[in-house]
Amino acid sequence: MSTPTTHDTPLLDSVEDTIDRFREHGYLVDHRLATTVFLQTRLEKPVLLEGPAGVGKTQLAQSLAAVTGRRLIRLQCYEGQDESKALYEWDYGKQLLYTQILREKIGQIVSDASDLTEAVDQISAHDSIFFSERFLAARPLLEAITSEEPVVLLIDEVDRADEALEAVLLELLSEYQISIPEIGTIRAEQLPLVVLTSNNTRDLSAALKRRCLHLFLDYPSPERELDILRSKQTGLTDALAARLVEIVRGLRELDxxxxxxxxxxxxxxxxxxxxxxxxxxxxxxxxxxSVVVKYERDLRRAGEALPRLVDPNHDVPDAATPQTQTAPTPARPHAEREIEGDVDGRAARLAKDQPGRHDSDYYGAPGGLGAARKVSPGQGSRSFAGRGARKRPV
Ligand SMILES: Nc1ncnc2c1ncn2[C@@H]1O[C@H](COP(=O)(O)OP(=O)(O)OP(=O)(O)O)[C@@H](O)[C@H]1O
Ligand SMILES: [Mg+2]
Known part of the structure; x- marks a missing residue:
């Protein structure tokens, strides 16, 4: 086999080009993700994306295929998956068919054998015919290596696979080759762009991580999430979409x-x-x-939190609110409310308000994204860690 081909013309010109090209294909990458993808195309290293469910890990590989005009080959990992479903297996049916068709010829080969041992020896001299590439059924990993056209190889949810399969991947990820005992080593003619994803249900080996450009893909910033919503043309106005993003972020903070x-x-x-x-x-x-929360207990918790997420002043004690007040207080700028003191319990509500959740626009015109609360860096990983631990107890 010849040396693997490197990319003659760059697949992506720059980080900015990466951002633009992905956007053209409906996938919005931030600078950090764009840098990783751009580097992948230059360093020819696989990318390992870890992160909670639904943050766009799989979609990234699909979009990478679309952006580069390559075919996507996908290996969906699962527990108990054995390597024959990932790498290759011998096509027993075809081998059998050939031996049936060639029965006469095989008969001639062993016709002068004096006993069974001699006959077996003579047939085994032809073993290699039946264990050649002709009888090899390529599974996704071998298919990606042997493809004549360069491809994107997605190894999805690698954390679901057993450690044994993970070990099998190591050779492919570092050398872009697969060793088959009966045949030898098959090296990639065209280097695939490899994307691995993991939901972190178990720790991946250091050996696997070392071979990859590693990125933790967390929930996006409010700006990017709103941008994604806009790009999906959901039909919701920008103002409502911005509020929705904020409410969803509030839900993510719940346990x-x-x-x-x-x-x-x-x-x-x-x-x-x-x-x-x-x-x-x-x-x-x-x-x-139920569109966003999928467990009964979560539904209860989220339902309880919703009024507060929609209006942080919701939980004001009745005593602070005069009996006569029936209509909601009209919108006024934050500064104005602050100097008014505790007239009609507003100061009590302000005291209960969570600083930073809304700017002054919230109480009047729909807020821009400046209104959205900054989420602590650990937020995604907290919910994420909890989810991972529950998903597959060890
Ligand atoms: N950056 C993004 N730009 C555009 N759409 C996105 C982005 N991130 C996520 N999405 C949307 O979210 C959907 C879910 O993404 P995807 O299936 O790739 O998530 P995932 O991280 O692979 O989740 P899981 O771990 O459950 O497989 C995508 O189909 C896409 O519509
Ligand atoms: Mg996925």
Whole structure:
């Protein structure tokens, strides 16, 4: 086999080019992710994406294939998967068919054998014919290596595979080759772009991580999540979409078994658009909560939190609110409210308000994204760690 071909013309010109090209294909990458993908095309290293469900790991590989015009070959990993389903297996049916067709010829080969041992010896001299590439059934990994056209190879949810399969991957990931005892080593003619994804249900080996450009893909910033929502043309206005993003971020902070992902934010936005909402109020959000929250216990928790997420002042004690007040307080700028003191309990509500969740726009015109609360860096990993631990107890 010849030396693997490197990319003659660059697949991506720069990090900025990467961002633009992915956007053209409907996938929005931030600078960090774009840098990793760009480097992958230059360093010819696999990329390992770890992160919670629904943050776009699989979609990244699909978009990479679209951006580079390559075919996508996908290996979906699962528990108990053996390497014959990932690498290759011998095509027994074909071998059998050939021996049937060649029965006469085989008979001639052993016709002068004096006993069984001699006959077996004579046939075994022809073993290699039946264990040649002709009788090899390529599975995704071998298919990616032997493809004449360069491909994108997606090894999806590698954490679900057993350690044995993970070990099998090591040779492929570092050398772009596969060793088959009966045949020898098959090296890639065209280097595939390899993307591995993991939901972190178990730790991957250091050996595997070392061979890859590693990136933790977390929930996106509010700006990017809104950008993604816009790009999906959900039918929701920008103002409502911005509020929805904020509410979903609030849900992610709850101790849920499965935090809502980007895809669920998209689904929720589409659902609300279909219902023709022009205001996000707790009742309607609660009725459609099952679009984003998928466990009964989570539904209860999220349902309880919704009124507060929709209006952080919701939990004001009754005593602080005069009996006569029935209509909601009209919107006023934050500074104005602060100097008013505790007239009609507003100071009590302000005291309970969570700083930073909303800017002054929230109480009047729909807020821009400046209103969105900054999420602590550990937020995704917290829900994520919890989810991982529950998903596959060890
Ligand atoms: N950056 C993004 N740009 C555009 N769409 C995105 C982005 N990230 C996620 N999405 C949307 O979210 C959906 C879910 O993404 P995907 O299936 O790739 O998630 P995942 O991380 O592989 O989840 P899982 O771990 O459950 O397999 C995608 O189909 C896409 O519509
Ligand atoms: Mg996936």
């Amino acid at each position: 849920l078994r499965k935090a809502p992902s980007i895809s669920e934010t998209i689904d929720w936005a589409r659902t609300l658009a279909v219902l023709g909402v022009d205001e996000l109020e707790a009742g309607l959000l609660s009725d459609t909560l």
